[in-house]
Amino acid sequence: MDVTQLARRVRAVTPARIFVGRIGTSYGTAQLLALRADHAAARDAVTANLTLTSGPLAPLAERYGLFAVDSAADDRTQYLRRPDRGRRLSSIARDTITARCPHDTDLQVVIGDGLSAAAIEAQVPGLLPLLLDAADQAGWSIGQTFAVNHCRVGIMNDVGEILHPKAVVLLIGERPGLATAQSMSAYLAWRPRAHHTDADRNLLSNIHPRGIAHPDAVSRIIALIRAMRATGASGITLKEPDRRGPLDSDSVGTAP
Amino acid sequence: MAYRATVRGERFVFADLREVMAKANEEKSGDQLAEIAAGSARERVAAKLALADVPLSEIVANPLVDDAVTDLILASHDTVGFQAIAACTIGEFREMILAPGFPETWAAGGLARAVTPEIAAAVAKIMSDRDLITGAKPLRTATRCRNTMGGPGVLGVRTQPNHPTDDVEGILLSAVDGLLYGCGDAMIGVNPAAESVTGTAAILRGLAGLIDHLHLPTQTCVLAHLTTQLAALDAGAPVDLLFQSVAGTEEANRSFGISLDLLAEGREAVLAHHRTRAGQFVGEQVMYFETGQGSALSADAHHSIDQLTVEARAHGVARAYDPFLVNSVVGFIGPEYLADARQIIRAGLEDHFVGKLLGLPMGIDVCYTNHVEADQNTNDDLFILLAAAGCTFVMGVPASDDVMLGYQSTSYHDAAGIRELFGLSPAPEFTTWLTEKGLLRDGRLTDPAGQLAATLAGGLDAALLQATPSAAIGTHHPRRQPGGAM
Known part of the structure; x- marks a missing residue:
């Protein structure tokens, strides 16, 4: 096997840019400019807004009655610089979900744009129906799913305080990488309350075509919720059943 | 007052x-x-x-917060050595650091332990960027695990061969590619996508298989939570370095799911484990820590202390556990903490200087995310400044693109290029290995082919067998198709 054959082997197993060659110690021109192009695309994804009324999320919004509320961040620029605002619902949003969402359910799903609305548009249409069907089959009461613009992970605490669901699942766009702007995370929390941190949450990251596929993601989310229901806890102490161990976000943290 | x-x-x-x-x-x-x-x-x-x-003594006498991290800092403070500098003001201490002869005094007198994190942070605040570079450059600390880091003229590289689903073959292929650029001497360190004991153990076994079969003089690490790594160790996986993210306040460390006692227990467990693997280690530095300005604030656990000072206190935590390497992941945290290229560059130079003054084997993950006002040119600039400052190690990520964490760091190409530009080398044991294998000739990378690729591929297959004993050699993985983002 020579280096070229080694390079061929790569393409089946990793999206990493390996065996790309070198000119001296520099990239070839095509490689250098491809990196620049991918960075440009990622920068554009960060500034895009979530849309429910048109595009790939519109049929889903229709089917599940999805609506969007805002975090306490006024706009995209403030969202990037003020994470505290992205972690709180606006006062209008608090009133809206209080009025429109059933309280005290077994499962509340929330959709957040996070740092990539493109990831939500790419993953939620496939994943959400599977997730809600599986929760329904488990016999759980399910809340009214809604979306949050300019959303950070800490929004789960507000949702927990207002609606008192047992389990909250937040589907949120991860910070775009160069390889993809379509990667989504699912954060899970048991009875989230003010001052809960990442140590109280469980995370499934890298939900995208070259990462975790939708059926696999859903079965793992459901298994985690079952474990949360059995132990009455989420976060660092919770073991992900069957295939994996404790799940936390300490070493990943790519979502806002 | x-x-x-x-x-x-x-x-x-x-x-x-x-x-x-x-x-x-x-x-x-x-x-x-x-x-x-x-x-x-x-x-x-x-x-x-x-x-x-402000006199240094006044800073020591007035802790900024009353917590377990402060207790640790004060308990490990060399109060006898401190007498030599206690009466200095911060301004005088800056001049002392920059004056000829300081590096010798610092090394001979063990002055690092007389400097508290808050003092190091304070003096950094009144230094220019060039001061931070000039001051840090001669302050070197050698550490040993399976090789020696921190020696003169050494720029280490942690290969970071992450994979979006922790595919061991994909991880090992990325690591092998790094070897062709002379990278991997600081460690081969993987951030796992999933926090899983079995997954962590499989990656650890695969990495160990690679370095065993290639006789690579380096160490491995899987950057799961400390408790996950210890569970993998209990399950029989080989742990060279025990990783943990640490922060500068007790409350922030709690948000990471750790306590100082847990760090001490973990270190003892790994030292005991190493004693069962006699002959594989040249030293007893077994901890690898990562830090970064803003982490305490992001956990709302900063107690209104500024982020440079809290970061220095995180270095103080790391120092107490005799680390092999410490890494400030400077540009990872995002624009709410470091807004742009200018702030990232400044923070990188500060963290490196503070770590070095405290006696740490300090490296920097020179990096940026896609939601911050920085780009690969920022990375080039900071990497060059840190090479001038004598940085202990940096990351090596394939073509700078971390396909799991979704951010850009320094690449294998960058590391090889900067070593050439500044006349720096990998760790001595690693340089010998690279030279014996024909990857390095007279300190320059060669264009490897033929026999060498066969050796590397052989090591890869053997490592895969070790990671997942049931896997057949050469089996392809039909679940993913070529193309896509390549």
């Missing part, structure tokens, strides 16, 4: 040490977010002037 300074006739008053420390910082979006930053450029300079007149 209040602090005062006058700038061009305008008088500024700072209520306490915490305020003067925060306002003396160079501009950082995180300090502004915490509402503790200077309100104007004049106020910033006034705070620097006031801080320059």
